[in-house]
Amino acid sequence: MSTAPSTRKRMPSALTFELHAKCSTTKARASTLTLPHGAVPLPIFMPVATQASLKGLTPDQLKQTGCMLCLNNTYHLGLKPGQAVLDEVGGAHKLQGWDRNILTDSGGFQMVSLLKLAKVTEEGVRFLSPHDGTPMLLTPEHSISLQNSIGSDIIMQLDDVIATTSPDHARIEEATERSVRWLDRCIDAHKYPERQNLFCIIQGGLDLELRRKCCEEMVARDTPGIAIGGLSGGEAKEQFCQVVDTCTGLLPEEKPRYVMGVGYPEDLIVATALGADMFDCVWPTRTARFGNAVTAAGSLNLRQASFADDFGPIEEGCTCASCRPREQGGLGITRAYIHHVTAKETVGAHLLTIHNVHYLLTLMGSARQAILEDRFPAFLRKFFNDLYGGDSSKFPTWAVGALRGVGVDLLSS
């Protein structure tokens, strides 16, 4: 597909990956990823602070949820505040006053999904400036240069993203091969491999053979970490699971695996069972704006009238700052109060964002603990039971099928 691996320069790494335990039944792993701004327990959920701020939370509030690694979006930061400002201020950590880790995407996905007129060529992604409509080009080199200016601890290669649901197989193949060629350009363009970790992104749509080929090519490039991309694009969940399962089966054990853009709790948990380590999604924070609380029993819309007089915490037993009773140093926020301010005061969104981010971080922390203690299958059963009120007939078939594939039958008691 591209340059022979032997001619490529050896890639330094700015991370250490310590694998602590593997589930004896499923493919789940518990590990610690140490990045330039601190240690991150895996598996992990990473909240998305698109424009260098997480939906109104201060960096200290975000820290209090337990977050060690959050996302910024390169496309957005490239527009505002822009590369020149990032260079002058000294990067995204200094811009937002965040001394823990940051991961950035390449900007390509955002561009293709947000700008209708984006067009991909071998050179890069051509698009019209959202500012003044002038034609612009995002190349792998430019994406890496932007991410070098941002200074994120993990940076992503520019990949040729197309919808997994695209019927054009030739185009999918082209995109996969181009992503490998672009990875080489990204590796060459990367100025600070000793302090920023470049992750490759496995492409190949839903074609498992293409995914295998891509894994092989990319693993040979020896990036510090590996992402599985091109999912969360509306494909069937069964196919999503097949792709993750196939890729993790081919990836080296000693590197972190990041499944991009995946974020409903059950997706995270199933993908963890399939051997993935890192996840990001805007859903838990975006949904907070609309009054939705993410809980073990599912998502609750606190704007519903039934919550107007509900003086219990957002989630019983939750240890987030919002839910914890005042006697335990928390705020003692009630569902009734969230109902009262949701969609009317920004504070409603802030209080729910604290809870939702904390919920997902804690969920992944519990999964990790279960893996460490080798009781992850029991954790899976409890998770699905809690989520569907003990009614196994409601368990999604894709999840049941995927977990059966790794040795856990949710339906047998």
Next chain:
Amino acid sequence: MGLENPSASSLTTEMCQFTILKGAAPVLAPRLGRLVLAGRKPISTPHFVPLTSRGTVAHLSHDVMRDQTSIASLYCGLEDFIEKDGPAVYKVPCTAQESPLRKFICMPDEITLVLGPRRAPPVPCPVPSTNNSVSILTSVGFRQLPASEWVDAVQKLRPDIVVGMADLATGTAAPGVKRRGKMVDRTHAYTRDATERLQRESSSPTATTTTTTTYFAPVLPLENTEQTIYLADLESELRPAIAGLALYESASLGVLPPALGDLPRLVFSEPATPHEVLRDISLGADLLTLPFVGALSDAGIALDFVFPSPSSSSASPSTSSTSLPLARDLWSDTYTTDVSPLSESCNCYTCRNHHRAYLHHLLAAKEMLAWTLLQIHNHAVVDAFFAAVRASIERETFESDIHSFARMYEPDFPDKTGQGPRYFSFHSSSSSSSSSFDISDYAGTKSSPQAQTRRNATQKRTVV
């Protein structure tokens, strides 16, 4: 100034003690005081009472308020809580000692809660008040709040301080003679009935709870001569039932009879600048509400003043020909890469951890955190301002310090240039725009998050 004798006067009711620590005269003079309410953090006066919207200081979640501000009191408007039949605020399970209002808005015990019928500043209502009700605006529209319902609410919600109902004729042109007479008669009647009921029902043997509410009687924004009978009644018959006064314009500080001078004065004069705040304090204001603080935060403007003047390091007295701005508009492109704190002399959370460049970015990116960080900073600047004012009164240099401040700083805040988060809240949160509020505006923002998302989506992005 000739201030002397600590505890020149001390007013004590069961629940509320206001001690005047320093003051030259009972009225029309600056004074230092201490307001102690049972179970609450004592408040040194002069001070300001931060304003809430639906029980929260706009953009400050409860942990941020607790950890990053020194806010010790809050003003709430009942109209923010009663849009439904059988409002939830009345249903909070509480012990006899607890305040359902406090529990509903999830505020800690040490915060002093002040409750009035309306938000501050109130949105003008198209329909006037009646003999037994005032017009209010809830999140579902305008309606009348009967005086009896208001007293019921006070008894149920048990705020620390209640601001009595008044017929204030908001929004209408200057009321005519006839209207002014009605305002006085109605307010007099509301006050008489409310205090009588609160007294009677708290002392009745069947009362399940003791009234813990401290009643601040309204003084109308009218001439002394127009409310003589009412004021005389406050001085005499109503005097045992009231613990403070609520004033609606600076001039009212001049109509108070000296006999009411020992009562704490909460002033809703909507001062536009710190200069006007100083004027009110010099006329004897004890507690003030300051709509400009939140309005400026929403506009992306960071306060930048120190009373009476910034430390000599930053501004040399020789440059007195040019006065300093009272605030900086962080929307301005001059801050794009400025990594200095919002104000050089501020030590708030925002200034310790963030810089102008980040605030400029957050505003341009329409990120909610901009308003949170500005609220923290602006409240901190005002808090430091009041502490300095109290020190100045204590030192007896207040009069000359006011002059220094007036020479040092520009008379007005910079003009607003950026867009605030107005579409998020159905109530206009800035005093300046309240006059332009209309019901169609409200209807358009009812589903505000979606509306905001739509708006953001259609807003033209600007590349820096």
